[in-house]
Amino acid sequence: RNSRDVSQQLVSGGLAGAIAKTLTCPLDVVKIVLQVQSRGSREYDGVFDAFSKIIKRDGIAGLWKGNLVAIMRIAPYNAVKFLAAEKYRPYFAKEGKLSPLARLVCGASAGITAVAATYPLDVIKTRLTVQTADNKLYNGVFDAFFKIWKNEGFSKLYSGFPTTVFGAIPYEGGQFFAYSFIQDKFKATY
Secondary structure (H helix, E strand, C coil), rough: HHHHHHHHHHHHHHHHHHHHHHHCCCCCCHHHHHHHHHHCCCCCHHHHHHHHHHHHHCCHHHHHHHHHHHHHHHHHHHHHHHHHHHHHHHHHEEEEEECCCHHHHHHHHHHHHHHHHHHHHHHHHHHHHCCCEEEECCCCCHHHHHHHHHHHHHHHHCCHHHHHHHHHHHHHHHHHHHHHHHHHHHHHHC
C-alpha cells in the first residue's frame, strides 16, 4: 500500500474513534461521577439525577468534561488498531481470505499493537480524571507525562499494561471476528 492509503486508514480510524468518544462522553461522565461518589455522601440519585445536576452546575458543556483527553487517547488507539489490522491481514490470510480463527487472531494482534502504542495516554487520562481541585498534581497531559516519567520512571506509564492486553485480546479479537462474520452474512444474503 502506498503512504496515501496508510494516511487514509490512520485518519479514518482516528476520526471514527474521536466521533464515537464525543457522542458517548456524556454517558462516560455520568458513569464516572456515579462510580466515585461514596456511600456516605451520595450527591446523585441515579443516572437522570446526575445528568440534571451536572447540567445545572456546569452547563451542558459539563457533560463533555475530559473529552479532549479521551480523544487524545482513543483517536490514536483506533487509528493504530485499524492500520495494524490492515497490515497484519496478509500474514493471516490464505488465498486472500481470513478464516474465522485468523480474523480473531488478526483483531487481537491489532488490539495489542494499539494498546502498546497508546497505553501511556490511558494512564495519563486516568490520573487526570481522578485528581481533584484540592489535590491537583498535574496541569494537563504533557505535564502529567513528564512528571510521571521523571518522578516514577518510564515504566509507570505502562502500569497495568498486562491486564489491559489480556482484556484487549478477547475484546478486539472478538470485535473483528464478529464484524467480519456479520459482513459475510450480509454479503451472502443481500
